[in-house]
Amino acid sequence: MKPLHELTIAEIQLLLQQKQFSSREITGHFLDRIAQQNSIYNCYISVDNDGALNAADAADKAIATGANGPLLGVPFAHKDIFCTQGVKTTCGSKMLDNFIPPYDATVVAKMKAEGAVMLGKTNMDEFAMGSSNETSYFGSVKNPWDLETVPGGSSGGSAAAVAARLAPAATGTDTGGSIRQPAALCGITGLKPTYGRVSRYGMIAFASSLDQAGPMTRTAEDAAILLNSMSGFDAKDSTCTDIAVPDYTATLNQSIKGLKIGIPKEYFDERLDATMAATVQTALAELEKLGAILVDIELPNSALSVPAYYVIAPAEASSNLSRFDGVRYGYRCDNPKDLEDLYTRTRTEGFGEEVKRRILVGAYALSAGYYDAYYRKAQQVRRLIKQDFVSAFEKVDIIAGPTSPSPAFKFGEKGDDPVAMYLEDIYTIAVNLAGLPAMSLPAGTMNNMPVGLQLVGNYFAEQQLLNTAHQFQTVTDWHHQSPVTE
């Protein structure tokens, strides 16, 4: 048998049922690895040793009485953006360094109900605002493939934990690429579902019309297993859709012969590194060999997605983050002299630089006299971007291209220029604005660093995405490659 930390969740579930090992054994194995190696990668903010072992024991008891389930006794990690009752939830911020939620997020409750074993909470860019994990109050996460490079962000801790084999799988959230880009940079599989597929209740809000939670795993099969558990209607999230959840694992083995894959010319222009382009083209050729038909398409407004996003996301963030005022929970400044001082000093001391910058941009874009020029304009552009995709999906089933313009970059490489960092998400942001589902898959390497292939599906077509991804992974082994030697 492979070492326990090399097993996928599908394999772990099978071996737990066969009593090859107990949930306590595999959970203990991961907790030991985290204790030994987390200082190298900094991918966990909190580790819940006792909670994990108790959940593992409960799962072992259930398995002994004949219980079965795809996540029963399976260890995993949650991004530290999901509220976990009794377990500190920081969102990567000083503002919530002391926050112990009194309730579980719906995603957390669903996975708990299935007997999944949470190992701990993973590091992230502060309030999910970043593409490199450099904005976390708890320090940067290191990319397990090269410790001098970033893991991507904002779900960088989740991506690094899975890549470093410190968790078999993790949850993430994606507002502008925060699942897909770190998945690409760390060589793992990540899925952002259709907006409304997964409940946002208890997921600390960044930009509510864009935020969506999803799985970060080694394989498409594992992503399907996790998505089965995470998805579904929730009355506590007013934007969660009431559409039946199919079994995402049921269709993984279907042939993709005849599948039409659109290749947007805008995703292969001069902004994309030539070696990256060649690597992605090689991956597309694999899909062609499986019977898919590549079709040239256009997404003419895609260049406008970054500008529109950097109005809409900060505007929503400035509103969402107004709740952090030092009164009901979280950080409070010392010795406030009056109420105004309490609010202003709490927020000025509690938020990091990038978060403050985005609140300012958002407040400015929403302010009297600028609303039409910025916010309204961005929402109009957003519709144009969606229409591009709607037109494309009249001709093709799936759209494919690179996930990021380059592999993982060095710490500090983007310097002090926020715009340079924002452009890291040029291929991922349009999908959030349109609300579509999309995945990133390990699809090759460049300078020994992982390269991600992005697949974008039509609304609620996660089954087709996962099927395509799984078929790709049956003929490639990029998803099995590991930066870990021990």
Next chain:
Amino acid sequence: MTITPEQIAITAGLAKLKIDGDEAIEVAKRIGAILELVDQMQAVDTSNVEPMANSLDAVQRLRVDAAIQPENPIDVRDTLQQIAPATEDGLYLVPKVID
């Protein structure tokens, strides 16, 4: 569009953040670069385009207008207030507003 350090300080005040002096000059420079990026949108004609707030054009889901009481309201309040920086008799404490 450019933004001045004075506008930064005013906007920060509205968002209950304190950014002034040299910091406002620095922040104005960075936010100016973001606004320059954002201004690329202005080149597009959107005169006949309906703004889109929700990607599925979903509207607010409504439920029956009836109060939902938690099973034990006092316990909920106590639980929620345990994580508050300062409370007294079930109330949140803030600095005195009126003398």
